[in-house]
Amino acid sequence: MALLSLLVNRALHAIATMVVMALFAFALMNTLGDPVQNMAGPEFSAADREALRAELGLDDPVIVRFASFLADAARGDLGMSFQYRRPVVDLLMERLPGTLELVIIAAGISIGIGAAIGIYAAVRPRSIATRLMLLGSLIGVSLPTFATGTLLIFAFAVVLPIFPAFGRGETVTIGCCWETGLLTASGLKALVLPGITLGLFQLGMVLRLMRSEMREVLRSDFVRYARARGLSERSVVFVHALRSASLPLITVAGINLAGLIAYSLITETVFQWPGLGLLFIQAVQFADVPVLAAYLVFVSFLFVTINLVVDTLYGVVDPRIRAGTRAGAAG
Amino acid sequence: MTDTPPLPRAAAAPEPSVHATPGRLARLRQSDFVYELERSPGALIAALVTLAFFILCFGAPLFAPHTPFDPATVSLRDSLLPPAWIEGGRWEFPLGTDDQGRDILSMLLYGGRISLFVGFAAIGLGAAFGIAVGLAAGWLGGLFDSLAMRLADIQLSMPDVMLALFISGIARAALPREAHADIAVWILVFAIAAANWPQYARVVRAATLAARDLEYVQAARVSGVPVLSLLVGHVLPGALRPVLVIATVGLAFAILSEAALSFVGVGMPPTQPTLGALIRIGNSYLFSGEWWVSLSPAFGLLALVLSVNVFGDWLRDRLGPSAR
Numbered sequence: 001m002a003l004l005s006l007l008v009n010r011a012l013h014a015i016a017t018m019v020v021m022a023l024f025a026f027a028l029m030n031t032l033g034d035p036v037q038n039m040a041g042p043e044f045s046a047a048d049r050e051a052l053r054a055e056l057g058l059d060d061p062v063i064v065r066f067a068s069f070l071a072d073a074a075r076g077d078l079g080m081s082f083q084y085r086r087p088v089v090d091l092l093m094e095r096l097p098g099t100l101e102l103v104i105i106a107a108g109i110s111i112g113i114g115a116a117i118g119i120y121a122a123v124r125p126r127s128i129a130t131r132l133m134l135l136g137s138l139i140g141v142s143l144p145t146f147a148t149g150t151l152l153i154f155a156f157a158v159v160l161p162i163f164p165a166f167g168r169g170e171t172v173t174i175g176c177c178w179e180t181g182l183l184t185a186s187g188l189k190a191l192v193l194p195g196i197t198l199g200l201f202q203l204g205m206v207l208r209l210m211r212s213e214m215r216e217v218l219r220s221d222f223v224r225y226a227r228a229r230g231l232s233e234r235s236v237v238f239v240h241a242l243r244s245a246s247l248p249l250i251t252v253a254g255i256n257l258a259g260l261i262a263y264s265l266i267t268e269t270v271f272q273w274p275g276l277g278l279l280f281i282q283a284v285q286f287a288d289v290p291v292l293a294a295y296l297v298f299v300s301f302l303f304v305t306i307n308l309v310v311d312t313l314y315g316v317v318d319p320r321i322r323a324g325t326r327a328g329a330a331g
Numbered sequence: 332m333t334d335t336p337p338l339p340r341a342a343a344a345p346e347p348s349v350h351a352t353p354g355r356l357a358r359l360r361q362s363d364f365v366y367e368l369e370r371s372p373g374a375l376i377a378a379l380v381t382l383a384f385f386i387l388c389f390g391a392p393l394f395a396p397h398t399p400f401d402p403a404t405v406s407l408r409d410s411l412l413p414p415a416w417i418e419g420g421r422w423e424f425p426l427g428t429d430d431q432g433r434d435i436l437s438m439l440l441y442g443g444r445i446s447l448f449v450g451f452a453a454i455g456l457g458a459a460f461g462i463a464v465g466l467a468a469g470w471l472g473g474l475f476d477s478l479a480m481r482l483a484d485i486q487l488s489m490p491d492v493m494l495a496l497f498i499s500g501i502a503r504a505a506l507p508r509e510a511h512a513d514i515a516v517w518i519l520v521f522a523i524a525a526a527n528w529p530q531y532a533r534v535v536r537a538a539t540l541a542a543r544d545l546e547y548v549q550a551a552r553v554s555g556v557p558v559l560s561l562l563v564g565h566v567l568p569g570a571l572r573p574v575l576v577i578a579t580v581g582l583a584f585a586i587l588s589e590a591a592l593s594f595v596g597v598g599m600p601p602t603q604p605t606l607g608a609l610i611r612i613g614n615s616y617l618f619s620g621e622w623w624v625s626l627s628p629a630f631g632l633l634a635l636v637l638s639v640n641v642f643g644d645w646l647r648d649r650l651g652p653s654a655r
Contacts, residue, residue, distance in 0.1 A: 013484075016481070017485050017488070020485060021485075028501065028504075138637065138640060138641065138644075139633070139637060141640065142583065142633060142636040142637040142640050143633050143636075143637075144587050144590055144591060144594075144607075144632065144636070145591070146590070146591060146594045146595075146607070146610060146611075147610060147629040147632060147633060150610060150613075150614055150617065150625055150626070150629055151626070151629065153614075153617060154617055154622055154625075154626065158617055158618060158620075158622075165618070258488070258489070258490055259490050261490075261493075262489075262490030262492050262493040263490070263492065265492070265493065265496065265595065266492070266591050266594065266595060269594070269595045269596075270614075280496070281496075281595050281596070281597070283500070284496060284499065284500035284503065284595075284597050285503075285596060285597060287500070287503050287504035289504050292497070292500050292501070292504070296497060299489075299493070300489065303488050303489060304488070307488055
């Protein structure tokens, strides 16, 4: 039951967060910037401006606009982009596959490789390889995503032209609207550099957390007992220690995913990757408020969902939380 | 949380006579802080590199070989020269020049100055606001506490680069276009500070809650110390240690955030490029072979952030067992 109440509690928090974000997004839409100024060139007459204003629905009173904002948002209509003059939701949906594919590849790289190196570093803390990899991870954490991207482009697209430096390559449409780059050779090739760039940033974090977690567990009594029972080192490390050390990895994976979505903004700019991030950056530069607001709602929805899933998983996996003692709760 | 190790004492016992008191520098040299720093070479190197960056960048007008933003001293004939050690480069321009003939090294120093300024100002502003909110939340409790902490929670669930981007995007939309260039620095400072304050607020709130019922605070309270000076003079000092640790690590993040924002083109205007903007500008020359325009600032940024991070790690291990 404790799990259920935890879940309800978290869900209420999530809803509260979303309400705050929606209010904020509406306030943003409602108060900021005159889009007509942004869109209309000097050749526009006053009548043209009025027509544009009416077309974008900017004449209506505030209350009407708020009501229609909520109603529309519930139907999945988040307004029209000032810049593209197309429904924002269409734009988001068009760009979503690109970002998701990039983020999933990067998550695989950062969690898979990061955890593997972290375990190695914990098991052999004094080896030279460990020291080198730790130094490398510090560089990875310090090296901003865009600098990694620049270096990788220079090395593998300019000096050794193996991979493309920008774009998604050829894409194939699956079903009604999912444009994937995973099914063509050029699409996969185009994923390599951005995937590594994005993954590398989080890899250092996963590595360091996994290492410290694993070291902690390897020092604990039950591991010593497992060794004393004469179990092989392999079974001690990979069966006993890894199971409890990977618990925090769930939280880390959640933070990791959120971080990847955030930093995909920059990776997409470096590689001119037509995803959500590039759309958002262009919206910032253009002061395209509807896109900003929709992106805010969309991304906070993603983050709230990720947090909720992580909390739930944590409750399911960690018996201390399930039992209602909050000793194991991380946050 | 409460039993933090004692503050670093000056190792040398102060002489009773006023005249024989060792100078500030001598005392610093004999402190535990410097003693331990000298015994961890990585941290020492990092501290020195960081210090060198500070001195070189803030003293850019003194150290830079050229004034890159003065059109009178720039000649297009010197454009896109490679670094001096490569054939065709000249020692006059140690790291080469960009497309307008500006000296890359000088641009790095001037750009680094803005980067460092934004980093420090953002950390200062974010910490000040966070500390104020944390003190108020911890002391007052109640509705203010839950509202402020809920807001902090919401904010912390979003990565700070994204938040800073949002804020600068909103600022761009809210302010007239002509004003952008003049206040770009302050938009950046504000955006990064706004993304950072919850960390300070949380730590300070926790420390305030812990200190509120301690005897010395109660004693100060009943002896009539005004609330503000009670908070600043008696409660806050106990929280400064974790704040310092967060601020050091945060400085690296702030510099990175600024670079990221400038890199994607929503930071400083092109007339005052920071390290991030320099990398952005240089990227377009990558394909035509002029790699130094973009890789020099990239390595500069890496060296700066790496050394701040290494020093910050060391400081954290040393100062804050609770922050680990």
